[in-house]
Amino acid sequence: MLAQARHWDELTAGLVMARLQPPQMLKFFTEPEAACAAALLDQITGQDGEPKIPVLHMIDARLAAGETDGWRYAEMPEDGLAWRQSLSHLDADAFLRCGSVFADAPQAEQMAVLQAVHDLKSGDWHGLTAAHVWSLWTRYACTAFYSHPDAWAEIGFPGPAYPRGYKNAGVGKLEPFEVHDTQPSDDPVRGGA
Amino acid sequence: MRSVRARNESAWLLPNDGTRTNHRLRQDMRRFADEDEIDLVIVGCGAGGSVLLQRLARAGWRVAALDAGPFWDPDADWVSDEAGSHHLYWTDPRVIAGTDPVPLGSNNSGRGVGGSMVHYAGYTPRFHPSDFATCSLDGVGADWPLAYPDLQPYYAEIEQELPVAGEHWPWGDPHGYPHRPHPVGGNGEIFLRGARKLGITAKVGPVAIANGRFGNRPHCIYRGFCLQGCKVNAKASPLITHLPDALAHGAEVRADAMVTRVAVDERTGRVTGVHYLCGGAERFQRAAMVAVAGYSIETPRLLLNSSSGRFPDGLCNDFDQVGRYLMVQGAPQTAGRFGAEVRMYKAPPPEVSSEEFYETDPGKDYKRGFAIQTVSPLPITWAEHIAAQGHWGRALREYMSDYVHWSCLGALCEFLPLPGNRVMLDSEKDRYGLPVARFSYSQCDNDRALVRAAQSVMEDILHAAGADEVITIQRYAHLVGGARMAADERHGVVDGRCRSFAVPNLYITDGSVLPTQGSANPALTIMAVAARAADRLIAGSRGGTD
Numbered sequence: 001m002l003a004q005a006r007h008w009d010e011l012t013a014g015l016v017m018a019r020l021q022p023p024q025m026l027k028f029f030t031e032p033e034a035a036c037a038a039a040l041l042d043q044i045t046g047q048d049g050e051p052k053i054p055v056l057h058m059i060d061a062r063l064a065a066g067e068t069d070g071w072r073y074a075e076m077p078e079d080g081l082a083w084r085q086s087l088s089h090l091d092a093d094a095f096l097r098c099g100s101v102f103a104d105a106p107q108a109e110q111m112a113v114l115q116a117v118h119d120l121k122s123g124d125w126h127g128l129t130a131a132h133v134w135s136l137w138t139r140y141a142c143t144a145f146y147s148h149p150d151a152w153a154e155i156g157f158p159g160p161a162y163p164r165g166y167k168n169a170g171v172g173k174l175e176p177f178e179v180h181d182t183q184p185s186d187d188p189v190r191g192g193a
Numbered sequence: 194m195r196s197v198r199a200r201n202e203s204a205w206l207l208p209n210d211g212t213r214t215n216h217r218l219r220q221d222m223r224r225f226a227d228e229d230e231i232d233l234v235i236v237g238c239g240a241g242g243s244v245l246l247q248r249l250a251r252a253g254w255r256v257a258a259l260d261a262g263p264f265w266d267p268d269a270d271w272v273s274d275e276a277g278s279h280h281l282y283w284t285d286p287r288v289i290a291g292t293d294p295v296p297l298g299s300n301n302s303g304r305g306v307g308g309s310m311v312h313y314a315g316y317t318p319r320f321h322p323s324d325f326a327t328c329s330l331d332g333v334g335a336d337w338p339l340a341y342p343d344l345q346p347y348y349a350e351i352e353q354e355l356p357v358a359g360e361h362w363p364w365g366d367p368h369g370y371p372h373r374p375h376p377v378g379g380n381g382e383i384f385l386r387g388a389r390k391l392g393i394t395a396k397v398g399p400v401a402i403a404n405g406r407f408g409n410r411p412h413c414i415y416r417g418f419c420l421q422g423c424k425v426n427a428k429a430s431p432l433i434t435h436l437p438d439a440l441a442h443g444a445e446v447r448a449d450a451m452v453t454r455v456a457v458d459e460r461t462g463r464v465t466g467v468h469y470l471c472g473g474a475e476r477f478q479r480a481a482m483v484a485v486a487g488y489s490i491e492t493p494r495l496l497l498n499s500s501s502g503r504f505p506d507g508l509c510n511d512f513d514q515v516g517r518y519l520m521v522q523g524a525p526q527t528a529g530r531f532g533a534e535v536r537m538y539k540a541p542p543p544e545v546s547s548e549e550f551y552e553t554d555p556g557k558d559y560k561r562g563f564a565i566q567t568v569s570p571l572p573i574t575w576a577e578h579i580a581a582q583g584h585w586g587r588a589l590r591e592y593m594s595d596y597v598h599w600s601c602l603g604a605l606c607e608f609l610p611l612p613g614n615r616v617m618l619d620s621e622k623d624r625y626g627l628p629v630a631r632f633s634y635s636q637c638d639n640d641r642a643l644v645r646a647a648q649s650v651m652e653d654i655l656h657a658a659g660a661d662e663v664i665t666i667q668r669y670a671h672l673v674g675g676a677r678m679a680a681d682e683r684h685g686v687v688d689g690r691c692r693s694f695a696v697p698n699l700y701i702t703d704g705s706v707l708p709t710q711g712s713a714n715p716a717l718t719i720m721a722v723a724a725r726a727a728d729r730l731i732a733g734s735r736g737g738t739d
Contacts, residue, residue: 009424012272046586070284070298074631078286111586118583138585142576146593147276155596157538157572162273162424165414169378169539171531181534181597 001153004177008160016160019148023057027064028080029087034060035103036087043110044141053151058144059083069139073132083140086133089126093117156181197353201247204408206437213267213426215437223443227478231255233730234467234480236452236495239308240716241703241723242486243431243439244351248727250444257445257478258486259469262305264448265432271422275573278421281305281312287490288619291633295521295669302490302672306448307432309488310716312420314543315428316566317357317401317717319348321365323552324711331553331560333639334609335518335708338680338689339725341366347721347728352399355429356407357717359398364548372404375413378540380567383531383600385545387658393650395547395565401429401716402541417538417569428541447471453627455483455499455508455699462503464699470625484691486703486723489519489672493616493705494630496676496686509676509695512683516616516675520710521634523606523644524670526568526578527651529660534597537569544569550650551712559642561607564712565651568603572596581666600655604647605670605712608640616675673715675705691726702726 005013026034034056041055042048068079076082087102090113094102098109105113120130145151152159158178168175198205206215225231233249235242238260246258262283263270272278283302289295303309322341327334345366358372374397377385381397388395402413413427426433436446454468456477466479485492493516497507507515546566553560570578572593578601579592619631644667652663679685682694687706693699702723704715 009273011269012274012277015272015274015277044585044589046588046590067279068284068286068298069296070282070302071287071289071296073294074288074290114585118585138580139577142580143276143573146572146576147274151593152572154590155572155593156536157596160273161414161416161418163414165416165425166378166539167415169376169415169536171379171382171535172533173379173536173539174534175539178536181595183594 001149001159004158007164009162012160012162016149023054024061026057026060028060032101033084033087036091036101037083039103039110040087040090040114040137041141043114044137045145053145053148055141055144058147059140062140073129075129076132076136079136082128082133082136086128086136092126197356198408200350201354201435201438202441203354203434203437204410206441207409207426207433209409213424218437218440219264222440223445225255225257225445227476230479230481231257232480233482233484234259234478235484235486235702236467237308237486237488237491237703238306238431238436238446239303239486239488239703240310240431240719242308242484243435244720244723245484245486245702245727246444246446247435247439247442248724249730250439250442252731255443257447259447259450259452259467259478260306261451262448264306264446265311265422267422267424267426271424273416273418273421273424275421275571278312281422285623286621286629288621288629288631289634290631291614292635295632295634297490297632300669301521302488306436306446307430310430311422311432313714313716314568315400315402315419315541316543316546316714317352317355318399318546318548318564318713319365319368320711320713320718321551324709327561327709333560335677335679337708338678344718344721344725347724348717351717351720351724355401355434356403357399357401358404359400360396362396362399363394364551370399374398375400375402375404375541375544377544378415378537379535380537380569380600381540381544383529383535383658384567384602384654387654387656388547390657391653393547393654394549395545397545399546400541400543402427413541415540417540417542417571419541419543451625452495453498453625455485455495457499457501457503457508457696459502462696464696482698482700484700484702486701488703489675489705490616490630490632492701492703493675494618497616497618498627504695509686509693509699511695514677514682514684514686517612517614518610518677518708519614519616519632519634519675520608520610520673521669522671522710522712523608523636523640523647524603524668525606525644525648525651525665526601526603526668527648527655527663527665528578528599528601529655529658529663530595530598531600531660532598535600536597537600538571540569542567542569548712550647557646559639559646561609561639561643562712563604563606563643563647565602565604565647565654568601570601575599578664578666582664600658600660602651602654603670604651605714606640606643606647607710607712608643609637610674610677610709611635611637671710671715673704673707673710676701677708678706679708690729691722700726700730
């Protein structure tokens with residue numbers, strides 16, 4: 001993918017390449033919050049080893065800059081505060097469950113805590129609507145994770161396409177620089193190969 | 194009809210050297226002084242405001258349009274990247290409420306000159322004749338104070354100016370398009386294949402992307418980033434379809450100017466201009482007339498924030514109509530997985546649509562209908578689709594890794610206009626100290642029945658095309674209403690020519706005046722309504738008297 005970067009316009013290339021730089025210092029999250037958020041985001045994005053896409057740092061930068069999606073649910077505080085509150089609620093849930101903060105809980109316990117929040121759907125979670133909290137976490141996490149070239153490579157997305165564009169659109173058709181899915185039978189819908 | 198170029202030279206005023214912006218035209222732009230009483234000041238430079246500006250400038254009016262956001266330059270400001278396009282959306286704080294709260298921002302709210310058409314997909318269908326009389330015909334919704342034939346000539350004009358590409362259109366009032374249909378990519382192919390198997394008519398278009406050169410606008414390169422702002426100048430937005438011509442005819446576009454309040458003369462009850470913030474300074478532009486074109490959230494908010502002695506509950510709000518009957522379309526998105534690689538990102542998201550289910554079917558237990566269109570989400574939006582199925586962690590990653598195998602359709606369901614779906618002022622203030630909009634939305638039974646029906650048709654189409662599994666996400670699309678046109682002031686805010694009932698020299702010329710929404714993407718209709726309002730203004734006298 002990055003071999004194709006020479007075909008991208010300069011502005012876009014600069015933006016995308018900046019995501020590959022070592023992450024900035026955290027500005028928004030406190031240390032305990034950062035530990036909790038890092039564990040939460042690893043769980044949501046399924047990152048259990050190195051190297052990692054620095055989702056935590058990308059979200060921290062967004063929250064520090066106040067770069068919201070332009071709306072909030074009426075019963076939720078603004079996004080920054082909603083993040084802080086939901087992280088402290090996660091720690092509380094983990095403590096109740098296994099006597100440690102969320103970041104220190106074993107993987108299986110972390111997953112159980114999160115699945116419980118997810119399964120509440122529109123029910124109440126510490127005074128917030130669980131589904132709205134879940135939406136906040138996954139929106140920020142997915143936006144950060146799938147803006148990274150490593151994630152694009154994993155799903156077969158070629159990334160920026162200006163000024164070159166595409167010449168071979170259509171089912172089963174490839175550009176000269178595209179390659180077929182290496183695991184076409186690995187269909188998650190059918191439970192994988 | 195005169196040739197497009199004789200009516201609107203915008204496409205020929207753009208550079209043809211590979212750059213996208215005529216900087217000279219902007220540098221040489223006429224600039225009015227605040228104390229100049231201009232003929233008309235327009236608030237908002239999107240679909241409605243820009244068409245009005247261009248038409249009136251051509252007629253010799255002294256007009257300026259103020260926009261809260263920047264005067265975009267596709268070369269310097271836009272990228273071929275999803276996350277990097279965040280600045281195209283209106284992201285000032287807003288609160289969403291109701292039993293079915295509707296997310297705003299990237300979903301439906303643009304920022305800057307060109308408005309939401311900068312990041313819309315590009316679909317530009319006409320409304321059907323039935324859309325203008327749903328109350329009389331079907332006993333739901335509302336009747337417009339105008340009928341389809343009143344808008345028809347404006348539809349045809351705007352379709353040429355954008356220009357629109359598509360097959361001959363068999364639905365509503367059958368019509369052709371000025372440009373031939375674009376070739377389809379994998380996603381369009383799947384839709385056509387599935388529809389053919391089921392005997393459902395689906396057509397290529399209608400898309401406001403020139404097929405071939407148009408003036409100095411180049412051919413589409415099918416890069417799939419329509420929703421991130423077209424860096425090519427191939428997809429139509431007012432930034433390239435109407436504003437160059439407006440500037441060439443003496444109009445001013447004042448960017449980065451946030452209008453905070455429309456001023457009313459307490460003695461005459463007429464508006465006298467607009468208060469706005471620009472570069473940290475509070476300013477006031479005098480004008481003989483004001484046209485508000487801030488779209489369905491900001492237009493009602495501005496009117497409500499412009500209360501005065503004469504209008505204690507908000508400008509034009511004597512009958513509690515401002516902000517009400519706001520509509521979104523139910524837009525379930527159904528995706529199907531195929532063994533073959535579809536690679537839906539390799540073509541414009543707008544490709545193929547069907548309006549076969551648009552009209553009321555007497556055999557169904559719901560009124561009105563829905564349209565089905567291809568949508569081709571890029572990775573971040575696609576991840577939201579997968580996450581909405583409840584997948585996270587490893588499952589999310591595994592589903593996502595199959596991205597190239599998925600095809601995705603979207604429906605537009607005609608949700609009905611309801612009085613309780615409205616914009617009000619929240620107690621929260623924005624960075625200017627102004628109360629933010631609180632947008633409340635709740636569906637009715639008919640709305641929910643439409644969504645179920647649309648989802649099942651999309652699932653059928655994808656299965657017929659060979660999908661081994663289908664998944665659906667519930668979402669919403671577009672905004673219209675909030676300051677609707679009506680026969681009288683007890684049922685709406687403006688009349689059929691967009692003039693407010695309460696103030697003779699105040700107009701509203703954007704999507705908020707639409708009383709119903711059909712199952713059509715609203716951009717073309719917003720432009721046509723503004724073009725018609727412009728004609729009426731030009732035919733009358735300046736200053737809002739008959």
